[in-house]
Amino acid sequence: MKFTPSKINFFLLFKLPSAFFTGIRVKSISRKQTVVKVKHRWINQNPFNSMFWAVQGMAAEFATGILVMQSIDVSGRKISMLVTNMDATFTKKATGKIHFECNQGEEIDRAIEDAIKTGEGQTVLLTSEGINEDGISVSKFQFEWSLKVKT
Numbered sequence: 001m002k003f004t005p006s007k008i009n010f011f012l013l014f015k016l017p018s019a020f021f022t023g024i025r026v027k028s029i030s031r032k033q034t035v036v037k038v039k040h041r042w043i044n045q046n047p048f049n050s051m052f053w054a055v056q057g058m059a060a061e062f063a064t065g066i067l068v069m070q071s072i073d074v075s076g077r078k079i080s081m082l083v084t085n086m087d088a089t090f091t092k093k094a095t096g097k098i099h100f101e102c103n104q105g106e107e108i109d110r111a112i113e114d115a116i117k118t119g120e121g122q123t124v125l126l127t128s129e130g131i132n133e134d135g136i137s138v139s140k141f142q143f144e145w146s147l148k149v150k151t
Helices: 005-015 017-021 053-075 105-118
Strands: 025-029 034-039 079-090 097-102 122-131 137-149
Touching (some): 005 017, 005 025, 017 053, 053 079, 053 122, 053 137, 079 105, 105 122
Antiparallel strands (some): 025 034, 034 097, 122 137
């Protein structure tokens, strides 16, 4: 699959419909960085009139996961990927448009290269921070991805 925002957003509809229907969309993708956006709406709000934490988590995980998927595709190898740990911090109510960004594509490439060279599973810690329209951080997620070459 070619990794373009439109193709990935189409993928969301069929493979991750809960993310699609809550408004999560890929805004941009490159080999080094992914930006995922989500807008606070009725469908994704909590009782306190802000974005539900799980919707923020889906957008944040998707920003990191897309980079992992893309790096695996470029490697040409069959590599399993799994989130083995997650940590989150919430600093402000998430309202309006929130952008989640991960810019660690090079770290992912190195972890995949190590997994291929050694044949052993590797982990990579990826960060995705949610920024509102005023440029203020509303949440920060860290995902530990496990990567292992399939035999």
